[in-house]
Amino acid sequence: MPENKQTAHLNQNTPLTSAISSWEMYLADQGRSPNTIKAFLSDVRLLTTFLPEDITLGKVTTRDLNRYFEWMEKERGVPCSPKTLARRITATKSLFRWLHQYGVLTVDPAEKVAQRSAISPLPTVLTPKEYDEVLLAADRHRRAQKPDARPYTLVYLLLTTGIKKSETLGINLEHLELDSPNGPQVFIKYPTPANRYKERKLALPEDWIPAFEEYLAQYTPEERLFPWSPRRLEYLLEDISNEAGLTKHLSFDMCRWTCALNDFHAGEEPDKIRQKLGVSKIQWRELFIKLKQLAGNKE
Numbered sequence: 001m002p003e004n005k006q007t008a009h010l011n012q013n014t015p016l017t018s019a020i021s022s023w024e025m026y027l028a029d030q031g032r033s034p035n036t037i038k039a040f041l042s043d044v045r046l047l048t049t050f051l052p053e054d055i056t057l058g059k060v061t062t063r064d065l066n067r068y069f070e071w072m073e074k075e076r077g078v079p080c081s082p083k084t085l086a087r088r089i090t091a092t093k094s095l096f097r098w099l100h101q102y103g104v105l106t107v108d109p110a111e112k113v114a115q116r117s118a119i120s121p122l123p124t125v126l127t128p129k130e131y132d133e134v135l136l137a138a139d140r141h142r143r144a145q146k147p148d149a150r151p152y153t154l155v156y157l158l159l160t161t162g163i164k165k166s167e168t169l170g171i172n173l174e175h176l177e178l179d180s181p182n183g184p185q186v187f188i189k190y191p192t193p194a195n196r197y198k199e200r201k202l203a204l205p206e207d208w209i210p211a212f213e214e215y216l217a218q219y220t221p222e223e224r225l226f227p228w229s230p231r232r233l234e235y236l237l238e239d240i241s242n243e244a245g246l247t248k249h250l251s252f253d254m255c256r257w258t259c260a261l262n263d264f265h266a267g268e269e270p271d272k273i274r275q276k277l278g279v280s281k282i283q284w285r286e287l288f289i290k291l292k293q294l295a296g297n298k299e
Contacts, residue, residue: 010104012058017048023095043091062109086116123257137244149214151240161202162259162277165252171225198278261294
């Protein structure tokens with residue numbers, strides 16, 4: 001039986017709430033990120049509001065847990081998406097698997113709880129006509145009486161690289177390699193070692209360069225490519241959306257999915273699209289299903 005200092009004082013008569021506190025320390029010792037720990041704890045603490053107050057670990061049954069998830073899904077009165085439900089089942093299973101693994105429980109009551117797979121709704125993308133309208137609206141700012149190349153520089157970058165909002169905000173000028181032998185490219189970097197697998201170099205379209213140079217002359221950024229808050233850039237996308245006459249809300253995510261779909265339609269190899277997006281092979285399974293559905297492929 002593996003030893004663990006967080007479970008040494010736990011037994012079947014320990015209140016569930018106490019076990020959750022010990023699990024929190026265990027997750028921290030395992031190097032889990034603060035956001036992951038926060039999400040897991042939020043999910044399992046909801047269980048304590050459903051079960052009897054101060055219920056002990058040995059009293060929790062598989063039937064209790066199945067009833068709990070049924071209540072959450074259909075009776076609680078608070079919307080619970082399939083994705084949220086699946087995450088909460090995962091967190092609950094993880095807690096009780098830990099208690100069983102370290103000998104606190106002889107039987108894992110969550111083992112036979114069915115895991116739900118959750119593929120969230122299809123993302124919204126730009127049609128080819130909307131794509132053109134967005135770029136035309138952004139480009140009009142470059143031709144205005146007071147030229148402004150920022151909208152076009154941002155929007156065209158997003159639509160051709162598929163980078164996320166956080167990645168966009170993390171680009172420094174030194175990450176741009178416009179005179180690379182392989183053509184202009186941007187290096188997407190991450191500050192934390194855990195995310196190094198997401199780092200990659202992405203090709204930049206040649207016709208993005210003139211707008212970028214205009215933007216540099218107009219705004220003279222010193223370090224970050226876009227030295228504004230996330231919200232400010234979101235407002236900029238919203239303005240372009242309105243000027244292009246879209247009924248959709250142009251966003252970083254919409255640009256990312258539009259880029260991926262355009263690459264898929266162009267015949268790009270799926271694994272190259274995955275690498276371009278910077279996602280793991282596990283994440284790619286769900287994303288690729290959605291991408292094929294967006295493309296009209298029902299297989």
